[in-house]
Amino acid sequence: MNSFLRGHCARLSVFSVPLWLITRKFDNRGFRGRVVSKPSLESLASFVRDLDSKCTLARLSENHIFAGSHGGELCCWSAESGDLRWRAEVSGPISDIAIDAGRIYATASASLHAFDAESGQLLWSRELEGGSDFVQAWSGVVWASSSVYELEIDDFIEATIWRFDDSGEQLERWTINERPWHFGLHEDGGVLLGLGRPRCGFLRIQPGEKAEHFEFATDSPVTCGACGSAGRFLLGHSDGSISSVGTDEGIEQYVESLVTTIAGTDSGFISGHEDGSIWFDGGVRNVDGTVDAIADLSGDGWASSWDGSESRVSLLAAEAREFSHDARIRHMDSHQNRLIFGDDLGKVILLESAVVKRRLEEDLSSAPENDRNQALRERLRMLRNR
Template identity: 30%
Template sequence: MTESQACHIMDLLGACWMVRSLEQSVSSVSFDKQNNLVAGGWDGQIRKWNSDGDLLWSENLPDRISEILFHKDQIIVTSGLHIVALNAENGQINWQHPLEGSADSAIVENGEIYATSSVYDIEHNDFLESAIWKYSLQGEQKWIIRMDERPWFILSHKSKVIVGLGRPMSGWGEVLPKGEIINHQLSTSSPIMCGTKDSKKVLFGHADGTISTSKATENKFTESVEILQATDNIRVASLEGGILIATDTSNQEMWTAKGSPISTQAVGFISGENNTHWLTRWSGVEGNLEVRNSADGKILAQSKIPQTRTIFSNDSRVVIGSDDGKIHVWEKEMFDRRIQSDGEGATQSTSQRDALKAKLRALRNK
């Protein structure tokens, strides 16, 4: 199947496995290990559906849901100024605590919660102060670390809690269990904008277009790195201005794609022999959803879509939440069947067109 055939035939939104909705714009989506879906909205609504798509519960929290975590029988979220723990079974709030400024992100490591917050000054258009918080699963605050730098992401890797830091210090920080942070400088002093990890190392995306690890510079692009995704075989960087670049683990460019500014991106489930790559763009007027073969960048399918700000994927499903409140879920087996049937249909249509052209040529030659 050629790229042009796929783009023409495949109706991506029509091929989704499930559509659900919130009563507000969707700000965060995630699956748990059983493929139960949880989605949060810009005004604090949070809902859970089981793996078959049945609504289990709905709850209203203080403000925008920006992070959704699952740990045992709890769902832990950041909601506006608060970090909140809910009962995963019925959605009841177990506990919640206000942080200082916006509650940005959180992780669970070694049975404890690490959260980041930041205070933004509208007048100066910059972040004034940030903090890292540690809580027990029961909601007991253990400690707080205040800093001038904003942690642009937090993740755990090989039992270490790592944050990527902005100005003035930049570099990355290792957060110790007892409430200390060790700063590490990188090969560039440019502020970190985003980060991700594969099974071996953490990757940092910088404002000057650099992608680095704790030991070296891996790549340098002309635009800021806004979103970074990685597996053990591929790295995909979204750059300011709408450029998407995929590189292999030797840092060689595999493919690139240009277009409107990129809203979200994720490496998705395997289709055929390779992972899919999912991407949404927003021009300021309209949105577009593109699904590619991650090995060569060829588009498998695409559709118009309202503005989106959140995406999540696992080995069998991809979910995207949009500003119109819609939540679209694609399932691997259904996606594969649709790709295959559309390919067969495209081949049949091409054969029919070729046969018709041959008949017309024969008539002209009589």
């Protein structure tokens, strides 16, 4: 796309660094042997990019990386080279984006914005009621949700569902008493919402009609959701159960802990839970802390977790691996052979399956990555962002 703004720095060079840091441990009896520490997530990265503040959105498309920040920065990079395509700024935080017909629609703070996908030019903005949450778009129709939070009761008291055309004209709106925790496009041209209390269950809203409420087999509130295979919706609940809506409806429960995140896979789903449990590939894995984000990359599961002081990234494969990181990772997304992470320091990290495989197969006895290499990485990143 010739009209894209070309990034002002070249792609970050790939360092020839090892995955494992070898250290020596001593006590009053002297040397006790070799201790193998966790490799860093960035040692697997094809490149790392930076936002102005904490990452609040990370999304991959076939050719591009989109990331938004708490401060309101929205960036687009080439997924192939890492070159910056464009950068836009609105009042933050960025909550969600949708891509449709050459447009990027973004919810941020209390507004809905439309950007040109090639240049990042702001086309129009519309103020919503309360804080903006989700956005979906299809064939020139834009759906968005916003919610009102009441400090005195420490809970959401209502939400509004909006329907606009691609020029920003409001077509319809619906007000409900619950905040949706999942907001997905339905094949009939409407949207499906997974609800919290008081009603729980889910809503289906179609243009020109009243919202229709449905109950699940469980009365547990919805906490998150995702799109699964064959057009079904996957909704996680606070009791640990997973409901599916669509071609194959039902409810499954493998873990009795609140579902914090869920992602669809070709064979089913991966779910992460508040107690550190992860359901993947027919079994339960456990990590320290709470699972913040999960994704599937070439059939392998990835999960980020936080125990209150330390961030970990887990590779859920035949040979499980764990990687360290210097900040909490709340956002992950995958597409084909790529996976991105967004952390609380504003870093956006890209992994590619072939690169990850090659680096995991490197000789573990190679020399350790030292502080000088790490400092050089940081200096190059600072130069790139000037």
